[in-house]
Amino acid sequence: MDLVKPFPRPSSTTRPFWDGLNKREIQIQRCEGCDSWVFYPRTRCPSCLSDQLIWQKVSGWGVLYTFTLARQPTAPHFAEETPQRLAVVELDEGVRMTSTLVNVDPSDIVIGMRLRPYFDQVSDAITLLRYQPG
Amino acid sequence: MGLRGEAAIVGFAEFKHERKYEGPRLFTIEQWSELTAMALDDAGLKLTDVNGVACTDIRESGMFVPATIVEYLGQPVNFAERIDLGGASSVGMVWRAAAAIELGIADVVICATPALPIPSNPEPRAIDPRRFFQSSSNEWGSPQAEFEIPYGNLAQNCGYAMIAQRYGAEYGYNEEAMAKLVVDQRQNGALNPLAAFYGKPTTVDEVLASKMIADPLRMLEIVMPVAGGGAVVVASREVAQRCHHRPVWITGFGEHLTIKTPTYAKDMCTTPVGPASKSAFRMAGLAPSDIDAAEIYDCYTITVLMTLEDAGFCAKGEGQHFILNSDMTHTGSFPLNTHGGQLGMGQAGAAGGMTQVVEAARQIMGRAEDRQVSACDNVYVSGTGGIMSEQAALVLQGA
Numbered sequence: 001m002d003l004v005k006p007f008p009r010p011s012s013t014t015r016p017f018w019d020g021l022n023k024r025e026i027q028i029q030r031c032e033g034c035d036s037w038v039f040y041p042r043t044r045c046p047s048c049l050s051d052q053l054i055w056q057k058v059s060g061w062g063v064l065y066t067f068t069l070a071r072q073p074t075a076p077h078f079a080e081e082t083p084q085r086l087a088v089v090e091l092d093e094g095v096r097m098t099s100t101l102v103n104v105d106p107s108d109i110v111i112g113m114r115l116r117p118y119f120d121q122v123s124d125a126i127t128l129l130r131y132q133p134g
Numbered sequence: 135m136g137l138r139g140e141a142a143i144v145g146f147a148e149f150k151h152e153r154k155y156e157g158p159r160l161f162t163i164e165q166w167s168e169l170t171a172m173a174l175d176d177a178g179l180k181l182t183d184v185n186g187v188a189c190t191d192i193r194e195s196g197m198f199v200p201a202t203i204v205e206y207l208g209q210p211v212n213f214a215e216r217i218d219l220g221g222a223s224s225v226g227m228v229w230r231a232a233a234a235i236e237l238g239i240a241d242v243v244i245c246a247t248p249a250l251p252i253p254s255n256p257e258p259r260a261i262d263p264r265r266f267f268q269s270s271s272n273e274w275g276s277p278q279a280e281f282e283i284p285y286g287n288l289a290q291n292c293g294y295a296m297i298a299q300r301y302g303a304e305y306g307y308n309e310e311a312m313a314k315l316v317v318d319q320r321q322n323g324a325l326n327p328l329a330a331f332y333g334k335p336t337t338v339d340e341v342l343a344s345k346m347i348a349d350p351l352r353m354l355e356i357v358m359p360v361a362g363g364g365a366v367v368v369a370s371r372e373v374a375q376r377c378h379h380r381p382v383w384i385t386g387f388g389e390h391l392t393i394k395t396p397t398y399a400k401d402m403c404t405t406p407v408g409p410a411s412k413s414a415f416r417m418a419g420l421a422p423s424d425i426d427a428a429e430i431y432d433c434y435t436i437t438v439l440m441t442l443e444d445a446g447f448c449a450k451g452e453g454q455h456f457i458l459n460s461d462m463t464h465t466g467s468f469p470l471n472t473h474g475g476q477l478g479m480g481q482a483g484a485a486g487g488m489t490q491v492v493e494a495a496r497q498i499m500g501r502a503e504d505r506q507v508s509a510c511d512n513v514y515v516s517g518t519g520g521i522m523s524e525q526a527a528l529v530l531q532g533a
Contacts, residue, residue, distance in 0.1 A: 006272055008280040040281045066303070066402065068295035068348045070286070075266045078286040086285065086292050088300075088397045098287045098397045111303040128284060 003077045007126050014041040016055045021127035024119050026060035028095065029053040039095035060117040061134055062091040069106050089115055089131050103132040136417035141232035142374040142381035143495040143530070145177025145367040151330045151480045151489075155251055155361035162192035163206040165248030169365035170207060177367045178378040179242060186213035186234055186243030186368075188227035190484045193252050213240040220269070220519025221431055222389070223247065224364075224487035225526035229387035231368035241373050245491075246365035249482035269520065282395055290433065291356065293396050293521035295348035298436040300402045304451075307350060311454035312435040313341035316354055316477055318462035319432065323474020325464070325505040330360045330480035355435040355477070362482030364492045382498045386420070386529035388413025396521050404444065407516055407525035411445035414514070418529035422446040426510045427497050428468070429490035431518040431525075432475040441516050445527065464505040472497060472505050487517040491528070498532040 010018040017040075020027035029038040033050025044051050069083035078084055085101040101109060102118050114134035121127045147169045160168065166189075174180065187203055195202050200214035213234040217223040224247055231243035264272060270288035272279045282288060301307065320336045323329040336354060344353040374381040388410035393399050415421060422445060430445075432438045439453040447468070448456035462470040473479060473493035476486045494513040496502045502510075515528040 006283045008284050040277055066296040066300035068292050068299055070292045070348045072347055074286045074288050074292050084286045086287055088296060096397050098282050098285050100285050
């Protein structure tokens with residue numbers, strides 16, 4: 001069976017985030033109603049339901065909130081990545097995102113470690129945001 | 135506010151849970167009939183007494199599930215609920231049934247979760263690619279499709295593992311405590327003839343030697359998929375008084391939903407079972423210290439650890455100490471998952487959480503035979519769906 005890796009399919013709501021990654025920039029939403037950062041992209045703020053969300057460029061740096069080494073592939077598409085270094089990253093702005101860690105030995109991964117973006121262009125249209133030690 | 139305790143579990147049914155099922159293949163609706171017949175017979179009721187159903191999915195239809203079931207059973211109902219709470223569905227069914235009964239909508243509600251394999255299709259379809267993504271949605275527009283699945287964050291193991299890893303960073307992680315939890319539950323399960331691990335206790339060494347699946351979770355800390363299924367009959371006080379067994383009154387419940395993906399939990403180490411349990415205890419007028427046995431949803435060891443803490447059986451961060459210092463077998467100081475839990479029975483899909491409900495009823499009715507907890511009147515039950523996403527709790531009481 002041909003296993004095509006599942007890539008994101010940006011929508012009109014989320015496209016600025018993915019367009020930003022293609023330009024090696026991290027754009028996330030900020031709510032003008034309650035001054036909070038929002039991730040993942042939405043049409044309304046999950047803190048106050050305001051629709052006054054604006055895109056802002058951020059550094060993308062953060063810390064490792066948690067991780068696991070998935071030693072059995074989470075789906076057959078990821079078999080060659082095992083152990084998958086799955087991570088939750090907390091950006092300096094406070095929002096969290098799911099990612100994977102690169103350029104790090106599994107034994108050196110520690111919760112709380114400083115992380116910086118690694119832009120992984122996986123197709124003409126899509127760059128995934130992975131993380132590496134900062 | 136809440137339930138008055140006027141509805142009770144009056145009967146139950148449970149298929150044997152088996153890794154390799156070799157019995158007759160039945161469609162889900164046929165299994166519904168089997169479980170309904172068994173559970174009504176157990177209670178001492180007839181089909182015509184039934185006027186409510188609570189269900190999850192059936193393999194034969196993606197929609198109109200309750201109508202399909204009541205047509206097949208041949209019994210009209212006034213109350214029909216399809217519950218979409220994953221492993222919390224069984225607990226969700228029971229309190230909804232009790233609420234419907236107390237509102238006067240229904241008198242007898244069947245809550246069933248059949249999960250045996252169905253007959254093989256003579257015209258098999260091509261493999262649906264969605265099956266690779268299991269409980270994560272890869273549909274167009276799904277946040278999981280866009281922000282989780284492309285990174286490989288899908289299905290259940292890695293999510294629970296990341297919660298456990300975070301727990302360890304905040305409170306410390308004692309793998310021997312987690313292994314001991316499995317050992318105590320499997321000791322209970324070894325006494326349960328319906329459990330996949332019947333007659334098969336384990337040891338701390340065996341758990342710690344089992345394969346690491348997603349750090350820090352090992353194979354024997356994760357439920358084994360099996361065939362199975364179960365059902366309970368919930369009935370009004372009037373009906374309960376003419377049934378065969380001691381009624382198991384539903385006196386408290388709570389339910390709480392927060393997220394689908396733990397990445398977005400406000401605090402990954404605080405689970406929704408906290409507010410759900412607080413509600414259940416308050417409604418019943420009981421405290422965790424009044425509980426004679428706890429049937430806690432156990433898809434993974436970390437789920438039990440965090441439920442022990444967040445439901446209030448011990449303080450936050452003290453769960454591993456509590457496990458190491460408690461005998462959690464059916465004769466112990468804190469009888470936990472007296473049927474073996476799902477770690478001992480195996481997990482039969484959505485029926486997993488029903489094993490906890492059925493065991494609670496069995497214990498209060500005094501029908502647990504070799505693993506009966508003495509003087510068992512107050513039982514706590516929890517259900518967990520998704521990845522600590524949606525949790526529900528019950529307080530069940532005898533007399």
